[in-house]
Amino acid sequence: AQSVTQLDSHVSVSEGTPVLLRCNYSSSYSPSLFWYVQHPNKGLQLLLKYTSAATLVKGINGFEAEFKKSETSFHLTKPSAHMSDAAEYFCVVSPYNFNKFYFGSGTKLNVKP
Amino acid sequence: GAVVSQHPSWVICKSGTSVKIECRSLDFQATTMFWYRQFPKQSLMLMATSNEGSKATYEQGVEKDKFLINHASLTLSTLTVTSAHPEDSSFYICSALRGNEVNQPQHFGDGTRLSIL
Numbered sequence: 001a002q003s004v005t006q007l008d009s010h011v012s013v014s015e016g017t018p019v020l021l022r023c024n025y026s027s028s029y030s031p032s033l034f035w036y037v038q039h040p041n042k043g044l045q046l047l048l049k050y051t052s053a054a055t056l057v058k059g060i061n062g063f064e065a066e067f068k069k070s071e072t073s074f075h076l077t078k079p080s081a082h083m084s085d086a087a088e089y090f091c092v093v094s095p096y097n098f099n100k101f102y103f104g105s106g107t108k109l110n111v112k113p
Numbered sequence: 114g115a116v117v118s119q120h121p122s123w124v125i126c127k128s129g130t131s132v133k134i135e136c137r138s139l140d141f142q143a144t145t146m147f148w149y150r151q152f153p154k155q156s157l158m159l160m161a162t163s164n165e166g167s168k169a170t171y172e173q174g175v176e177k178d179k180f181l182i183n184h185a186s187l188t189l190s191t192l193t194v195t196s197a198h199p200e201d202s203s204f205y206i207c208s209a210l211r212g213n214e215v216n217q218p219q220h221f222g223d224g225t226r227l228s229i230l
Contacts, residue, residue, distance in 0.1 A: 032216045032217075034218050034219075036221075041204070041224065041226060042223055042224060043117075043119070043206050043208075043221035043222050043223040043224045044157075044206070044208075044219075044221040045221070046218050046220070049217075049218050051216045051217070052216070090156065090157070092219075094216070096216060097215050097216065098215070099145055099210060099215055101147075101159075101219060103156045103157050104156065105155075105156045106155075106156050
């Protein structure tokens with residue numbers, strides 16, 4: 001069975017401080033994993049993806065994530081938050097070789113000045 | 114890039130009318146497209162998977178006669194909300210997969226805000 005758990009529904013950080021958004025997954029097959037960002041009244045924009053290559057994945061806007069199979073985690077990080085990072089973030093898992101996607105419940109990131 | 118255009122972005126209409134939403138892949142061919150519905154402060158809920166040239170596959174609980182999906186070409190899928198009522202008001206988002214690739218991300222449109230009066 002496949003599932004995704006985003007451990008925090010809300011995260012609040014100050015501008016310039018690190019960001020950590022947590023994601024744990026459950027997958028019967030070697031998964032592909034993705035992080036998306038959604039700004040209000042917008043679609044989802046791909047931040048980064050893991051598809052069985054390097055376990056540390058770098059994405060756009062300074063974000064990166066590390067695939068840890070032993071911990072079944074794919075946490076999203078950024079060294080220094082910017083006001084424009086305030087948005088909703090979704091972790092998505094897809095079983096290997098299957099075009100089926102499972103969404104986490106989302107984490108709303110608030111960035112304080 | 115992989116650009117998906119969704120139109121209209123916002124529609125307001127009277128109860129009982131039908132509304133068509135278009136999802137186009139602008140710079141790639143999309144064998145598979147997905148339609149999602151998103152309620153306020155919630156994650157995306159998959160409504161159906163649209164495959165070019167065949168009938169869409171609907172998720173459990175989604176009325177196929179209410180939400181008509183047509184994927185007649187490799188760059189266009191449409192969702193028609195028939196006889197819309199206020200409870201159909203929501204944010205609808207489409208996404209597309211490039212070609213026949215697997216293990217690759219979905220590319221999303223910007224969504225359509227549907228308000229039924």
